[in-house]
Amino acid sequence: MTVHLIKHAAKDADVTFAARVSTQGGESRFIEASDKDAGLINYLMRDRHGSPFEHTSMTFYIEAPIFVAREFFRHRTGWSYNEESGRYKELKPVFYVPGPERNLVQVGKPGAYVFEPGTASQYTLSSDTMAHAYKAAYSHYKLLLNDGIAREVARMVLPVGIYTSFYATCNARSLMHFLGLRTTDPESKFPSFPQREIEMVAEGMEKTFSELMPITYGAFQKNGRVAP
Amino acid sequence: MTVHLIKHAAKDADVTFAARVSTQGGESRFIEASDKDAGLINYLMRDRHGSPFEHTSMTFYIEAPIFVAREFFRHRTGWSYNEESGRYKELKPVFYVPGPERNLVQVGKPGAYVFEPGTASQYTLSSDTMAHAYKAAYSHYKLLLNDGIAREVARMVLPVGIYTSFYATCNARSLMHFLGLRTTDPESKFPSFPQREIEMVAEGMEKTFSELMPITYGAFQKNGRVAP
Amino acid sequence: MTVHLIKHAAKDADVTFAARVSTQGGESRFIEASDKDAGLINYLMRDRHGSPFEHTSMTFYIEAPIFVAREFFRHRTGWSYNEESGRYKELKPVFYVPGPERNLVQVGKPGAYVFEPGTASQYTLSSDTMAHAYKAAYSHYKLLLNDGIAREVARMVLPVGIYTSFYATCNARSLMHFLGLRTTDPESKFPSFPQREIEMVAEGMEKTFSELMPITYGAFQKNGRVAP
Amino acid sequence: MTVHLIKHAAKDADVTFAARVSTQGGESRFIEASDKDAGLINYLMRDRHGSPFEHTSMTFYIEAPIFVAREFFRHRTGWSYNEESGRYKELKPVFYVPGPERNLVQVGKPGAYVFEPGTASQYTLSSDTMAHAYKAAYSHYKLLLNDGIAREVARMVLPVGIYTSFYATCNARSLMHFLGLRTTDPESKFPSFPQREIEMVAEGMEKTFSELMPITYGAFQKNGRVAP
Numbered sequence: 001m002t003v004h005l006i007k008h009a010a011k012d013a014d015v016t017f018a019a020r021v022s023t024q025g026g027e028s029r030f031i032e033a034s035d036k037d038a039g040l041i042n043y044l045m046r047d048r049h050g051s052p053f054e055h056t057s058m059t060f061y062i063e064a065p066i067f068v069a070r071e072f073f074r075h076r077t078g079w080s081y082n083e084e085s086g087r088y089k090e091l092k093p094v095f096y097v098p099g100p101e102r103n104l105v106q107v108g109k110p111g112a113y114v115f116e117p118g119t120a121s122q123y124t125l126s127s128d129t130m131a132h133a134y135k136a137a138y139s140h141y142k143l144l145l146n147d148g149i150a151r152e153v154a155r156m157v158l159p160v161g162i163y164t165s166f167y168a169t170c171n172a173r174s175l176m177h178f179l180g181l182r183t184t185d186p187e188s189k190f191p192s193f194p195q196r197e198i199e200m201v202a203e204g205m206e207k208t209f210s211e212l213m214p215i216t217y218g219a220f221q222k223n224g225r226v227a228p
Numbered sequence: 229m230t231v232h233l234i235k236h237a238a239k240d241a242d243v244t245f246a247a248r249v250s251t252q253g254g255e256s257r258f259i260e261a262s263d264k265d266a267g268l269i270n271y272l273m274r275d276r277h278g279s280p281f282e283h284t285s286m287t288f289y290i291e292a293p294i295f296v297a298r299e300f301f302r303h304r305t306g307w308s309y310n311e312e313s314g315r316y317k318e319l320k321p322v323f324y325v326p327g328p329e330r331n332l333v334q335v336g337k338p339g340a341y342v343f344e345p346g347t348a349s350q351y352t353l354s355s356d357t358m359a360h361a362y363k364a365a366y367s368h369y370k371l372l373l374n375d376g377i378a379r380e381v382a383r384m385v386l387p388v389g390i391y392t393s394f395y396a397t398c399n400a401r402s403l404m405h406f407l408g409l410r411t412t413d414p415e416s417k418f419p420s421f422p423q424r425e426i427e428m429v430a431e432g433m434e435k436t437f438s439e440l441m442p443i444t445y446g447a448f449q450k451n452g453r454v455a456p
Numbered sequence: 457m458t459v460h461l462i463k464h465a466a467k468d469a470d471v472t473f474a475a476r477v478s479t480q481g482g483e484s485r486f487i488e489a490s491d492k493d494a495g496l497i498n499y500l501m502r503d504r505h506g507s508p509f510e511h512t513s514m515t516f517y518i519e520a521p522i523f524v525a526r527e528f529f530r531h532r533t534g535w536s537y538n539e540e541s542g543r544y545k546e547l548k549p550v551f552y553v554p555g556p557e558r559n560l561v562q563v564g565k566p567g568a569y570v571f572e573p574g575t576a577s578q579y580t581l582s583s584d585t586m587a588h589a590y591k592a593a594y595s596h597y598k599l600l601l602n603d604g605i606a607r608e609v610a611r612m613v614l615p616v617g618i619y620t621s622f623y624a625t626c627n628a629r630s631l632m633h634f635l636g637l638r639t640t641d642p643e644s645k646f647p648s649f650p651q652r653e654i655e656m657v658a659e660g661m662e663k664t665f666s667e668l669m670p671i672t673y674g675a676f677q678k679n680g681r682v683a684p
Numbered sequence: 685m686t687v688h689l690i691k692h693a694a695k696d697a698d699v700t701f702a703a704r705v706s707t708q709g710g711e712s713r714f715i716e717a718s719d720k721d722a723g724l725i726n727y728l729m730r731d732r733h734g735s736p737f738e739h740t741s742m743t744f745y746i747e748a749p750i751f752v753a754r755e756f757f758r759h760r761t762g763w764s765y766n767e768e769s770g771r772y773k774e775l776k777p778v779f780y781v782p783g784p785e786r787n788l789v790q791v792g793k794p795g796a797y798v799f800e801p802g803t804a805s806q807y808t809l810s811s812d813t814m815a816h817a818y819k820a821a822y823s824h825y826k827l828l829l830n831d832g833i834a835r836e837v838a839r840m841v842l843p844v845g846i847y848t849s850f851y852a853t854c855n856a857r858s859l860m861h862f863l864g865l866r867t868t869d870p871e872s873k874f875p876s877f878p879q880r881e882i883e884m885v886a887e888g889m890e891k892t893f894s895e896l897m898p899i900t901y902g903a904f905q906k907n908g909r910v911a912p
Contacts, residue, residue: 004711006701009693009741017690018766018851025768025776025849027688027745048637048646051530054764055853057693057741061711066298067314067384074507076304077533080738080855082702084709086295086388087423092709098381106378115378126377133368133385140361149354150334150343152423153326156295157361161384165709167702169739171764171853181504190504195315195380232483234473237465237513245462246538246623253540253548253621255460255517276865276874279758282536283625285465285513289483302735305761308510308627310474312481320481393481395474397511397627399536409732418732523770523840526750532760542751543879554837562834571834582833589824589841596817605810606790606799608879609782612751612845613817651771651836 001197002063002165003204005212010056010172012215016040019052038215045219050228053173053216054078060168060205065096067160068198071182078174083166086155090145094163095134097127102196113193134159172213176220177227179206189224229425230291230393231432233440238284238400240443244268247280266443273447278456281401281444282306288396288433293324295388296426299410306402311394314383318373322391323362325355330424341421362387400441404448405455407434417452457653458519458621459660461668466512466628468671472496475508494671501675506684509629509672510534516624516661521552523616524654527638534630539622542611546601550619551590553583558652569649590615628669632676632683635662645680685881686747686849687888689896694740694856696899700724703736722899729903734912737857737900738762744852744889749780751844752882755866762858767850770839774829778847779818781811786880797877818843856897860904861911863890873908 012033019040033041044052064072073081084091098104104118104126118126137159144154170178182194182202194202210217220227240261247268261269272280292300301309312319326332331343332350346354365387372382398406410422410430422430438445448455468489475496489497500508520528529537540547554560559571560578574582593615600610626634638650638658650658666673676683696717703724717725728736748756757765768775782788788802788810802810821843828838854862866878866886878886894901904911 002711006711007693007698009691009743014691014743021745021766021849021851022769023772025773027686027690027849047648051764051766055743055766055851057853059693059698059739061705065384066388070294070298070301073298073301074309076307079304080735081302082705082735082739085706088707089709096384102381104377104381106380118377122375122377125375126372126381129368129371129375130385133365136364136368137361137385137387140357140364143357144354147350147353147357149332149346149350152334153330153332153354156293156324156389157358157365157387159365159385159387160294165705165711167705167739169741169855192503230483234483235465235470237463237515242463242515249517249538249621249623250541251544253545255458255462255621275876279536279538283515283538283623285625287465287470287511289477308507310477310507310511313478316479317481393477393483395477395511397513399625420731521840522754522844526754526757529754529757530765532763535760537758552840558837560833560837562836574833578831578833581831582828582837585824585827585831586841589821592820592824593817593841593843596813596820599813600810603806603809603813605788605802605806608790609786609788609810612749612780613814613821613843615821615841615843616750617840 001200001204002061003201003208004061005208006059006061006167008058008212010058010212012037012041012213014056015044015052015172015216018055019044019049033215038218041215042219042222045223045228048228050173053176053228054171056172056213058170058175058209058212061165062168062201063163063165064201065161065197066164068201069164069166070160071195071198072168072201075174075178078171080169081166084164086158087152090151091155091158091162093138095130095159096161096163096197097130115196130161134161172209172216173227175205175209178202179209180225180227185225187221187225189226229428229432230289231429231436232289233436234287234289234395236286236440238286238440240265240269240441242284243272243280243400243444246283247272247277261443266446269443270447270450273451273456276456278401281404281456282399284400284441286398286403286437286440289393290396290429291391291393292429293389293425294392296429297392297394298388299423299426300396300429303402303406306399308397309394312392314386315380318379319383319386319390321366323387324389324391324425325358343424358389362389400437400444401455403433403437406430407437408453408455413453415449415453417454457656457660458517459657459664460517461664462515462517462623464514464668466514466668468493468497468669470512471500471508471628471672474511475500475505489671497671498675498678501679501684504684506629509632509684510627512628512669514626514631514665514668517621518624518657519619519621520657521617521653522620524657525620525622526616527651527654528624528657531630531634534627536625537622540620542614543608546607547611547614547618549594551615552617552619552653553586571652586617590617628665628672629683631661631665634658635665636681636683641681643677643681645682685884685888686745687885687892688745689892690743690745690851692742692896694742694896696721696725696897698740699728699736699856699900702739703728703733717899725899726903726906729907729912732912734857737860737912738855740856740897742854742859742893742896745849746852746885747847747849748885749845749881750848752885753848753850754844755879755882756852756885759858759862762855764853765850768848770842771836774835775839775842775846777822779843780845780847780881781814799880814845818845856893856900857911859889859893862886863893864909864911869909871905871909873910
């Protein structure tokens with residue numbers, strides 16, 4: 001998974017200047033966040049005053065398999081996307097295979113699944129099988145292209161484990177909502193059960209967010225990882 | 229492709245009662261659309277007063293391949309979705325293969341592609357190749373499941389040509405926006421170049437829409453198929 | 457305040473049929489919600505699976521003062537509005553004056569205000585002053601209109617306590633989000649401090665919601681009045 | 685009216701890097717817009733590929749009367765707001781009175797109004813009447829406050845002509861949609877009839893936009909001022 005911050009206009013002071021227009025009116029520029037701001041940001045987070053967190057913008061470049069992109073793009077409010085298109089370009093043979101730290105076996109029932117490590121042979125078999133499947137699919141894709149079939153038709157045989165790339169722009173509020181749902185974290189007031197692969201992407205975004213807006217991130221953690 | 233209207237609260241009169249609150253105030257119930265409404269609806273469409281079209285609701289059940297669902301779910305505003313999950317259930321071996329009326333060959337450059345029919349041998353080859361690819365992918369999927377690998381991992385080898393099913397709820401405004409972008413129609417003021425398969429879904433929705441809200445649909449056609 | 461349900465397509469079974477497509481796939485129509493559904497709905501609410509609650513639609517007709525409408529229209533996602541226009545029609549002299557049960561005195565500091573009843577003389581004075589102010593404003597409005605000044609200009613002197621009317625369409629998810637923020641309720645996991653007048657509107661909507669979707673409403677209450 | 689750009693992450697190259705991920709895949713940073721980009725941006729605008737314009741962010745500080753803010757806040761998608769609150773602070777006695785260049789007389793019927801200048805006496809009368817009305821309203825407001833009535837109650841007598849202040853954050857796509865509806869411009873493919881006062885705010889924002897993203901702005905003008 002690749003997660004790069006491309007550009008941003010997002011710092012803690014953006015939250016407080018927007019919030020202060022409510023109580024003070026008038027224009028506030030060039031304010032750097034201070035200790036006093038930490039209290040205000042924590043109050044906004046705790047009492048779910050979400051709108052001041054929206055005057056921020058972060059654009060990420062992400063490489064992830066299609067099955068991750070499919071989950072990602074379900075986030076509609078406060079998110080903008082542009083993705084690599086299998087209609088306009090030939091897709092490259094880059095595929096996702098779970099690493100040895102990825103639990104492969106699902107135990108339990110819907111809503112209460114637990115994932116456990118597989119046996120050594122399960123790891124070997126799954127890696128081999130996936131590699132075979134990916135190679136076969138891609139060779140069928142190339143066969144169709146070579147016969148003059150349109151890219152948008154040929155791609156139908158490509159698996160959801162193939163990598164895609166996209167830009168995603170969000171604000172601090174929509175990002176926190178995403179993080180609350182797409183990570184598992186002991187601090188969470190509401191538990192979530194994301195697929196591990198989208199959580200890997202979310203972890204990359206979370207790290208960036210914690211660096212850009214440390215006070216906001218601290219308040220998010222402190223208040224149970226619930227987006228305001 | 230399957231497109232079924234599941235339920236709705238959408239009729240032409242919904243548009244006019246909402247519009248008349250602007251000019252008359254007060255509550256208007258139980259109004260059936262009349263000839264006079266046709267003029268009002270046409271005026272709203274022409275001058276892009278879009279909000280009165282939003283007080284309507286249509287829920288569709290759709291079966292389509294994943295590559296169609298991926299394009300569909302890019303529509304964010306005024307759309308709600310719930311989709312079959314490859315994490316929670318084993319997916320069935322139902323795949324999309326283009327029919328003989330589907331143009332297979334893409335000519336031109338990005339932004340100005342034209343699709344032309346393939347030769348007979350191209351049809352035979354593409355059908356055969358896709359059938360092979362789908363069978364191979366599904367057998368790898370079953371192999372992984374049988375070895376105890378979690379569904380959410382095993383599905384990575386499944387192609388985007390496999391069918392999924394979902395519910396989509398929209399209003400008349402968001403539906404017209406979708407139709408304007410996902411169909412080709414000589415009446416369109418702005419040409420679009422959708423992939424044929426999502427257009428097939430859009431055509432099914434358009435037929436339903438034209439029956440539920442004939443006056444609104446007529447105004448949409450008359451005004452160049454541009455959502456207000 | 458006036459809150460009337462105009463039309464709806466919203467029942468508990470709408471939630472469960474949408475949710476079941478995730479785990480079962482395929483089309484489910486004509487299902488009435490059963491005891492088993494109550495468990496599913498509670499699970500969805502608790503674990504914040506919000507999307508199944510969106511396949512519902514409720515349209516309300518509301519009469520409220522402009523200062524309430526201003527707070528109301530801040531709700532953007534999953535809400536559609538059409539409002540009486542002071543540009544297109546002459547507004548009627550109907551104004552809001554707080555009743556005797558409305559606490560008039562604000563004690564405390566921002567974020568922790570408490571409202572307490574006023575003295576008898578405060579009630580008398582405020583009612584009289586507001587009545588005077590409203591009458592004066594409206595007579596200035598009429599003076600401007602009578603002199604041929606455009607309605608959209610003349611209305612500038614009208615107070616935010618004048619009544620307006622509007623249609624608002626939402627779904628169960630966006631309505632629960634609204635209720636969580638615009639009511640005070642001992643069951644709430646997150647306390648809110650709405651102005652009493654918008655809470656009066658919210659209470660009317662909540663009553664309707666509890667009747668249309670009793671199982672969903674029960675789960676909302678049980679899970680701390682936090683929208684999923 | 686006051687319109688200040690507070691901060692932004694918005695330049696023409698943001699559009700093209702996002703668009704190119706569709707056709708080229710992969711990450712593109714540090715690209716400055718070139719002549720070749722002008723063609724791409726014009727194509728995206730013309731064929732209504734709107735999403736690449738969303739990876740931009742502009743935050744404005746605006747002072748305008750409440751009746752303008754009411755129209756402004758109807759724009760929901762791609763807009764974030766924080767406004768001065770009459771609940772949390774005492775509002776200042778700053779009011780809007782139309783200047784001599786503002787046409788005061790409305791001629792015609794709904795949907796086809798024309799505004800014409802008033803006579804000299806109409807200007808005098810309207811200015812005087814509005815000044816009287818505003819003063820009376822504000823003195824009633826102070827009377828209520830001085831008697832200990834809560835700010836959120838006292839403000840009910842304040843007119844919609846009083847100034848408020850707010851931050852508004854948008855992206856290039858949502859801003860173009862706003863400009864298309866809230867300005868009158870001979871280049872517009874779809875005519876709009878905004879109230880003059882919100883158009884004054886829109887003109888301030890348009891000027892800023894044209895400087896930040898000149899190529900995008902040129903394509904907007906060239907293609908009939910229709911947001912993609």
